[in-house]
């Protein structure tokens with residue numbers, strides 16, 4: 001099964017993608033996580049990506065497309081994957097479509113996690129991330145067992161540089177301009193499904209599972 005998660009920054013794509021990956025036994029592929037891992041290891045790609053990420057801008061398509069195509073060409077992606085944070089532009093979507101079509105395959109669903117902009121700003125200021133394993137928490141809604149410490153790996157949790165309110169506003173405007181058109185793009189292909197992302201995370205997940213399981217039965 002090949003799934004794309006759509007939605008504004010902070011809508012809950014990553015949170016849901018991790019649960020989908022676990023339930024369906026497919027890898028969670030996050031371009032943001034790949035960039036952050038590269039920044040942490042101070043690779044050339046990481047240093048280039050950071051310039052854009054720190055300003056709330058998208059990393060240029062050429063760079064992003066290459067890392068995504070390399071990632072989904074790996075063996076563990078043979079039976080599908082859940083993409084989180086890719087595509088974010090129409091040209092990225094077109095490249096992905098082409099790559100998948102070359103394998104005589106197709107994307108099954110693009111799931112749009114819908115959350116209003118006002119709630120996004122609140123969610124992001126409470127987001128805490130583990131830069132070691134990629135786990136994400138929320139200080140109010142989804143707190144770690146021990147404050148400031150990752151449940152999964154014991155590392156310190158941080159407020160991402162790009163989750164500060166000024167940068168979040170920029171990211172939201174970039175989202176509306178460059179990423180939101182993908183909703184229409186996938187709707188025209190007949191694979192768009194909408195879920196209300198303002199519900200409790202378990203209810204959002206149940207709505208997604210209903211969508212994915214309906215496909216398996218047919």
Ligand code: ADP
Pocket residue numbers: 008009010014030031032033035052053054056057058059060064084085086087088089092162171
């Ligand atoms: P969020 O989880 O808040 O949606 P991500 O972790 O997906 O954020 O992405 C963080 C940043 O990494 C983005 O603001 C952008 O600068 C960069 N990035 C991630 N994925 C892409 C992509 N597909 N195209 C361009 N830039 C990307």
Ligand code: ADP
Pocket residue numbers: 007008009010011012013014015016123124126127128136137138139141142197198199200201202204
């Ligand atoms: P995205 O990947 O779309 O940027 P995340 O999955 O990182 O979003 O979620 C953004 C923030 O909101 C995180 O702090 C996360 O713990 C929290 N969060 C995710 N889903 C929900 C939800 N359904 N209700 C409340 N908070 C949530």
Ligand code: ZN
Pocket residue numbers: 130131132133134135150151152153154155
């Ligand atoms: Zn961790």
